[in-house]
Amino acid sequence: xxxxxxxxxEYNSVKTWFAGLRDQSGIDPHDDPSRVxxxxxxCASLELxxxxxxxxxxxxxxxxxTKISIKGRRSMAERITDFQAAGAxxxxxxxxxxxxxxxxxxxxxxxxxxxxx
Amino acid sequence: MEYKEVVGRRRTIRYFQSWRQVEREKxxxxxxxxxxxxxxxxxxxxxxxxxxxDNIPRATLDALKTPVSGLNIELAPVHIYTYADMGAYKGAxxxxxxxxxxxxxxxxxxxxxxxxxxxxxxxxxxxxxxGGTQPSVTAAVGYDAGIAVCQAMLAAVDxxxxxxxxxxxxxxxxxxxxxxxxxxxLFVLLVGYPAESWEAGGxxxxxxxxxxxxxxxxxxxFKGDPKVTEQMKVAKMIQAPAPLxxxxxxxxxxxxxxxxxx
Numbered sequence: 001x002x003x004x005x006x007x008x009x010e011y012n013s014v015k016t017w018f019a020g021l022r023d024q025s026g027i028d029p030h031d032d033p034s035r036v037x038x039x040x041x042x043c044a045s046l047e048l049x050x051x052x053x054x055x056x057x058x059x060x061x062x063x064x065x066t067k068i069s070i071k072g073r074r075s076m077a078e079r080i081t082d083f084q085a086a087g088a089x090x091x092x093x094x095x096x097x098x099x100x101x102x103x104x105x106x107x108x109x110x111x112x113x114x115x116x117x
Numbered sequence: 118m119e120y121k122e123v124v125g126r127r128r129t130i131r132y133f134q135s136w137r138q139v140e141r142e143k144x145x146x147x148x149x150x151x152x153x154x155x156x157x158x159x160x161x162x163x164x165x166x167x168x169x170x171d172n173i174p175r176a177t178l179d180a181l182k183t184p185v186s187g188l189n190i191e192l193a194p195v196h197i198y199t200y201a202d203m204g205a206y207k208g209a210x211x212x213x214x215x216x217x218x219x220x221x222x223x224x225x226x227x228x229x230x231x232x233x234x235x236x237x238x239x240x241x242x243x244x245x246x247x248g249g250t251q252p253s254v255t256a257a258v259g260y261d262a263g264i265a266v267c268q269a270m271l272a273a274v275d276x277x278x279x280x281x282x283x284x285x286x287x288x289x290x291x292x293x294x295x296x297x298x299x300x301x302x303l304f305v306l307l308v309g310y311p312a313e314s315w316e317a318g319g320x321x322x323x324x325x326x327x328x329x330x331x332x333x334x335x336x337x338x339f340k341g342d343p344k345v346t347e348q349m350k351v352a353k354m355i356q357a358p359a360p361l362x363x364x365x366x367x368x369x370x371x372x373x374x375x376x377x378x379x
Contacts, residue, residue: 025379026365094376101378112187115135115375 004049008036011050013107020106038099042083050103057109068109076104077111121354123275128317130279132371133192133309138169143276144195144308150272154265158242159212160205162258163265165306166294168196173293180289181305188377189283193307198290199266200300201258206246210238255301262303269306279311313371319359 008014014036018029029035043049048056057076059069084097101111118126144167151163170178170193182190190196213222213233222228245254270280287302296302311317327338349355372379 021379026369027379098376098378105378110184111378112182112184113378114188114191115377 003047004040004043008040008043008050013050013054013103014039017050017103017106021102024106034095035099038096039103042080042100045083046079054104054107054109057104073109073111076109077113080111080113118275119352120271121349121352123271125320125349125352125354125356126315127271127274127280128315128321129281130309130311130313130317131189131192131281132312132375133189133194133279133281133307134312135192135194135309135375137194137310139195139278139308139310143273143278144197146276147197147269147272147308151265151269154261154268156261156265157257158206158209159216160209160261161265162202162205163262164200164202164205164296164300166198166200166296168198168290168294170194170196173290177289177293181286183284183286186283186285186305189281189307190285190305192312192375193281193309195308196285196290197269197306197308198285198294198296199262199303199306200296201255201262201303202297202300203248203255203258204246204297204299205258206242209242209246210234213237213242259301259303266303266306273308277310277315278308279313279315279317281307283307312374313367316357316361317359318364318367319361320356321359 009018021027021029039050043053046053053076057069057072059067059072080097080100083100084093087093087096097113101113104111148165151165152161154163156162173181178190210233214230216222217228217230217233266282273280282304285302285305326341330339331337332339346355369379371377
């Protein structure tokens with residue numbers, strides 16, 4: 001369990017996220033400061049850094065292909081739902097959840113939450 | 118719409134107008150297109166059950182989703198659950214003789230009632246109808262079902278609808294649709310009006326003709342004639358390739374409209 005000891009943008013998983021936002025989604029990752037703020041808050045709530053959050057969704061075994069952990073992903077999806085529910089209003093709530101989903105999706109963790117409207 | 122344009126316009130639509138129901142007559146047109154599809158031994162191997170999404174209880178709808186199909190299943194207002202009916206060989210004897218009666222199978226090609234009764238049925242079809250499950254038979258049945266589904270998809274495009282084939286959790290939906298055990302679940306054909314533009318970002322990348330088709334023998338590419346290619350462009354069978362310049366903006370807008378991650 002690590003504490004966040006450097007700017008979020010310096011974590012590899014955040015760099016991957018930003019690259020995905022730019023290259024795949026055509027979005028400037030810095031266009032909305034709430035993006036990083038929500039991730040930081042989510043990390044604090046789990047007491048994990050961004051790279052650890054991604055790792056928590058993976059199953060790594062020596063000499064075997066890395067897989068997405070069904071348990072890990074399910075548990076993370078529940079944490080995201082809780083994090084989303086803690087939003088101030090109907091506008092903020094889906095934004096909170098989808099920010100974290102976007103972070104994980106661009107790091108290769110498939111998450112489908114369905115429509116959030 | 119002309120046939121070639123229908124073929125050219127078909128895309129897998131992944132964003133549906135979830136709020137807009139599909140007219141029942143359009144579903145019937147799709148099913149009729151599937152019904153008249155080519156099928157071996159005049160057996161309609163494709164079976165399907167049409168379900169209106171809003172009639173599926175929420176818990177069942179959630180249980181139907183696979184990791185990659187969840188959103189599609191949620192957005193599409195009509196679900197057509199498709200199956201390969203391994204029992205469709207039953208009755209093939211009578212159906213083949215009907216083809217003889219209507220002049221589809223003729224003596225010119227060696228067909229007669231006697232041939233069906235004394236050779237085709239006892240030696241080939243009856244063993245299959247008694248439960249032939251060798252992989253080649255299953256593949257053949259799936260092949261025919263796929264042909265029929267394809268016709269339904271093209272009919273849908275011609276009606277202005279969007280379609281998407283998705284995997285689904287059979288056990289979950291079967292509590293509602295109660296498909297017979299000899300039906301092998303294939304895919305769910307999701308149907309609705311596209312929420313994305315019909316171009317859906319452009320025609321999907323496919324390998325060139327020469328890479329996947331051969332002439333005479335494997336390894337000798339079937340070479341396309343550029344003039345024919347141009348004709349196909351004019352006929353709109355070959356269309357502007359993905360990504361169209363505005364695709365990312367379109368996805369952004371859809372993500373924001375539906376509240377999806379970007």
